[in-house]
Amino acid sequence: MALDAQQLLDLTKSSPxxxxxxVIELALEVCGSPLNVASASAEVTRRDRAxxxxxxxxxxxxxxxxxxxxxxxxxxxxxxxxWWEKPYSAKAVLxxxxxxxxxxxxxxxxxxxxxxxxxxxxxxxxxIPSETNAFAKALGxxxxxxxxxxxxxxxxxxxPARTECIDMPWKxxxxxxxxxxxxxxxxxxxxxxxxxxxxxxxGLDVLTRDIAAQLTSDDFxxxxxxxxxxxxxxxxxxxxxxxxxxxxxxxDDQGTFLKNALKSGRLAAGDHDPGPFVPPVALQVDSxxxxxxxxxxxxxxxxxxxxxxxxxxGLSLLEMLCPFVELTK
Numbered sequence: 001m002a003l004d005a006q007q008l009l010d011l012t013k014s015s016p017x018x019x020x021x022x023v024i025e026l027a028l029e030v031c032g033s034p035l036n037v038a039s040a041s042a043e044v045t046r047r048d049r050a051x052x053x054x055x056x057x058x059x060x061x062x063x064x065x066x067x068x069x070x071x072x073x074x075x076x077x078x079x080x081x082x083w084w085e086k087p088y089s090a091k092a093v094l095x096x097x098x099x100x101x102x103x104x105x106x107x108x109x110x111x112x113x114x115x116x117x118x119x120x121x122x123x124x125x126x127x128i129p130s131e132t133n134a135f136a137k138a139l140g141x142x143x144x145x146x147x148x149x150x151x152x153x154x155x156x157x158x159x160p161a162r163t164e165c166i167d168m169p170w171k172x173x174x175x176x177x178x179x180x181x182x183x184x185x186x187x188x189x190x191x192x193x194x195x196x197x198x199x200x201x202x203g204l205d206v207l208t209r210d211i212a213a214q215l216t217s218d219d220f221x222x223x224x225x226x227x228x229x230x231x232x233x234x235x236x237x238x239x240x241x242x243x244x245x246x247x248x249x250x251x252d253d254q255g256t257f258l259k260n261a262l263k264s265g266r267l268a269a270g271d272h273d274p275g276p277f278v279p280p281v282a283l284q285v286d287s288x289x290x291x292x293x294x295x296x297x298x299x300x301x302x303x304x305x306x307x308x309x310x311x312x313x314g315l316s317l318l319e320m321l322c323p324f325v326e327l328t329k
Contacts, residue, residue, distance in 0.1 A: 059297025
């Protein structure tokens with residue numbers, strides 16, 4: 001989606017709060033319409049490139065909006081926790097690790113087709129950096145692994161709840177759901193598939209085909225129905241991901257800097273020189289999870305073994321926005 005002159009004017013003259021609200025609304029508009037399994041791969045790629053127009057604006061003109069992101073855009077961990085505190089008699093949260101806004105249509109249309117009532121479908125901010133452990137810590141957990149086999153305890157923000165963290169077929173996951181009124185279930189897909197498919201010659205196409213198959217399957221929706229039966233359910237994620245295989249090659253100087261600073265990743269912990277470039281290709285950010293240097297925008301660079309085609313941890317919209325869908329059955 002090419003931004004027109006009026007949209008550019010509105011974004012540059014708006015307050016940071018208004019600008020981020022507009023950007024997120026535009027991202028939801030691009031990603032939210034229904035998908036067809038047969039054409040999903042091409043359409044998701046088209047939408048990804050359309051979101052790239054917004055990413056380009058944010059990295060080349062309005063990078064100060066990224067500096068304000070953590071303070072302005074509501075954090076998903078906070079929104080999930082606020083929702084949990086509402087007086088529902090029974091509730092469940094399903095975290096699909098690495099789920100992005102690209103996958104939102106499968107949830108919306110699948111819920112509609114299977115008779116669920118959808119109360120909310122929106123997007124909130126991932127933690128900075130957009131890493132699994134940062135989201136877990138924001139919920140008061142040591143790590144997502146703490147949830148395994150009902151090990152969550154009573155000290156995290158979604159207690160009391162029966163908990164699980166696992167990477168098993170949906171049918172097996174459904175068999176784990178008992179009559180406990182409150183559930184926190186963290187499934188490690190699609191993040192496991194994302195990292196498995198990040199090598200050369202793979203990437204968004206392979207991942208999209210797997211996601212389409214999984215999120216339209218009877219097994220997945222039977223599992224969701226088990227969680228939602230007698231409970232209010234939120235499906236969300238800890239972070240999104242970048243289809244870095246579609247990114248642009250950084251110029252020589254910028255590429256050398258990014259390779260030295262970030263290796264083959266999208267972030268480096270600690271205090272670092274963000275480089276002399278204007279517009280910047282990386283930002284030094286201080287968040288509740290410490291100081292990090294984060295790749296900014298849609299750049300990739302040559303690195304040993306090849307730069308991954310799917311990644312997260314940097315500053316781009318589809319890495320940093322988490323879907324939030326509330327359902328009942």
